[in-house]
Amino acid sequence: MNTETKAFEPKIAAFLCNWCSYAGADLAGVGRFQYPATIRTIRVPCSGRINPLYLLKAMANGADGVLVSGCHPGDCHYMSGNYVARRKFALIDSLLKHVGLEEGRVSFSWVSAAEGVRFAEVVKGVTERVTALGPNKGVFKVEDGGGTNE
Amino acid sequence: MEQNPYIPITMKLVKNMCETEDKLINTFTLAFLNKEDEENFKYMPGQFAELSAYGQGEAPFGIATSPTEPGIIKFSVAKVGCVSNALHLMEEGTMVGVRGPMGNYYPMEEFKGKNIVIIGGGFAFTTLRSMAVYMLDEKHRADYGDITVIYGARNPGLLLYKEELAEWAENPNINLVTTIDKPCDGWCQRVGFIPTITEQVAPSSVNTYAVVCGPPAMIKYTLPVLEKLGFPPERIYTSLEMRMKCGLGICGRCNIGPKYVCKDGPVFSMAQLKELPNEY
């Protein structure tokens, strides 16, 4: 990695559901499946627990991309968690596109606990797309750095 | 830019001591970093200061030390909100910001030559301790008549400044009465709510001022007792708590009627409070 023009390393907030995607990420690690170290994993009990404000907040504080991943519909540990999440994600994705957020900044996926390889693929894909888009250009990022993380 | 009242001075947290067994109240001892800060921080018992926990914000707390204790100031803070939580978790040696001294103070001049009855409840004993220590100081003790302190809490573990209370119990210059709400083993002083204990102690109101601080309910039931004992409203003082932000009488939120509690208070006499609207 040459240090003069430091290549843009996106910072991606990844909300992974504890029972599937987090386990999938774990499996990818155990299985030595390489994927870019650009994601900052946040474990949530279920994709249904994800509050749209988490995504907006991540971008307001400067995250360049957001990945949300949960169990495949049907095998949610809490039965209906990802069904409820599915409608929410559809509306979040549609609204974010509507307010002009570039395509690919926020990505949603279903990754099961057994899909370590696929998890690595998903992260690679998301990282490429976000790197192509470049740094967070501020649709939600508060300009004067007025973040509110404790 | 001359004196900017929004910029805190930086002080060092030298001691972060837990006061109560329920670990909800800690006493912070802050030391001045230089003489000049201390010179500019001339205060009197009853005043408060805005304590800054950088990263969380600012909050107003009564100053618990007396001006007769040089080099440091103490605050006893209950763990309630963001700022107080951050303060509780602070390690000793951390730098904090202090703005003040703010507000008015107990009329120590007016108290001269009079007897004083201090009635405190729960953790509202900070500024009362400041006044008691101020009066007990040998430079001032002669100015005042006899001092009675009635201090109570729900149980012994919740009393603040326990060592000091033990000293005061032996000190002839001060008549200390401590009480707890319900009897509990190992406790040999009085038992009962402050209003009933005040009635039992029945301090004479002749040539005497009363200073009452504590939860609103305690004040509400202690006042009639004091009136029965003959204390006129102008000789009963209290210190009020209000939501505050600037502490300078500008940001407009801590008013009771035309008076701003941060600048025209927090110390008010009952006579003054009677003229103000009942909105606090």
Place this chain on the structure above:
Amino acid sequence: MNSIIEDIRATARQLLTDGKVDVVIGYEKGSLPLSATPCFVRSPQDTDKLIWDETCENNLAAFSTLTQGKKAIIAKGCDSRALVVLLQENQLVRDDLYIIGVSCQGVINKKKIEAETGEILEASINPGKITVKGMECDKEFTFAELKDASCQTCRYPNPVLEDIHIGGLIEVAQQAAVFADVTEMENKTDAERQAYFKEQMSKCIRCYACRNACPLCYCKECFVDCNSPKWLTGGVDSAENLFFQAGRVLHLAGRCVECGACSRACPQDVDIRALNRKMSKDVFNMYHHESGISVEGSGALNEYSADDPEAFLVKE
């Protein structure tokens, strides 16, 4: 129109004299021309204040959760849908509520008038025509010109839930839900939309009139006021305003009844409605759901089905 006013007053007088309700929440003449203002009538003789015309723009359902005791509310189509959503979400007790339903032709958007005539000095409403004397100029408008954007796409002028109906019903040309304004916005490029919403949000002064005027924004502690975690700073930076508006709109997704009270309440003319309309279109197209139609129903996001669309999934 005044026969409706007479009936409303008579009903209100009857309700109050019988003691069936403690208060009738309706509209009375406002202090500015062409503006009605909400009024709370508690004694039968005050019922003559009540009026009804195209200037009754506030959604009175916003007061239903705040007013104690038994209350009668004058409800337009959208107001009644808001009451239905509140009932679905157990915010109101049905028998505390007496709904006086009135079919609504649509309300006037005063900002459209003031954009042309300047501040309104005097105005008079005659069937279908509004003559206005303004600071800049005088003008005569047809009602259709001034109808609020929400009312132009309204498909529920007749209340969906009521205890009594005043006046006739309005025949709704059963046209399918039309979201032309949303599609027009969707056809713009990302950059154009981003610029449009950035410019709109730069006007927002965070006075929260939109949130407080909305009948479905009733949280005890709104995420805006929460300080642990602290979602928003106190700033009025356009990105943060968008965070607030998007956050609120996502909380209303599948619940918003498109009454337009938020856009009308905004002192800064921020186009708040554009975001809510997008959500309504998606909810309608994806889940064939319209909010607040029947008390037995529930919000779009309270239900799910196995074959919900998944267009949002990342392309692999």
Place this chain on the structure above:
Amino acid sequence: MKISKEKFGQAFDALAADYQIIAPVSEAGGVNYLAVKSFSEVKQDYLNSKLPPKSFLFPQHEKLLTYKKEGKDVTVKTELQVEKSVLFGIRPCDAKAMLLLDKVFKNDEYRDPYYYERRDNSVVIGQACNKISPSCFCSSMGISPASSEGSDIFLIDLGDSYQVEVITEKGKALMAGLQELSELSADEQALVDTIKSAQTSSKVDVATITAKLDKMFDSPFWDSLHEKCLSCNACTFSCPTCHCFDISEEVHKNEGSRVRTWDGCMAPLFTLHGSGHNPRDKKKARWRQRMMHKFNYFVHNNGDIACVGCGRCIKSCPVNLDIRQVIDGVNNAELVVD
């Protein structure tokens, strides 16, 4: 004396070199005060701005200090760079409102340096109102559509020229740039007289309101007044004399800033204590506070009513709760003789 508008325009553009000039500009949805570079951008005939020019002396969001934490230490900095500025085209109500704000941001003990750095470095060029809106009632509040109180230089728009009047020393210093003044013609003088004698059509009686409110804290008048209020801050944020603010922190890892933002007494959280107690959690108490503060408490503390009759709160209220009707209501309320 008068000066033609092009001469004035040239002087204005010259001024823009070393002053930040704030002037009314027509913006989507109305007129607002913004920084301008030349006289051509200034909107000429307008009633008044939507938001008051107070935001230049008391911005809605302002950093009081910035700090950096390293381990246990903290360094605190405050930097306030304020440009010399000229506030142009300020209506008499907003100019008087600035005098009222002056009394708030300085009291016998403290002086707010952020407000006063801007206030001392700004010159107010007032302008009379040629047209008067039906929701303005400044004539009843001790000023008039052509009163020069609070302005350093006062202009009256005569169409193709301004009548210029120097009011204060500050104004005189700025006036040096204006030459080629000439006498007014007879009909211009007549126009000035009519503008100067104009009154607002809308009137309220505030002569005895302060005394009346002294005895009205527990009056039943307050019980029904507040019901339709939405407790938003549309009225307080568009009021030129409202000055309440909140102080909060904005943090980024170990750096951050303490920020002052507008706040309003109509929001319930304004007086919420840490213990959960809230002396004014009911709308009734908040509306009573709003009226008592502006028409009673402020008078007791500063000798002036904190309302200049600009009518912005009337126009921006989503439920048309008209402060003139509230004033009449207070005047007509009978006192409960206890």
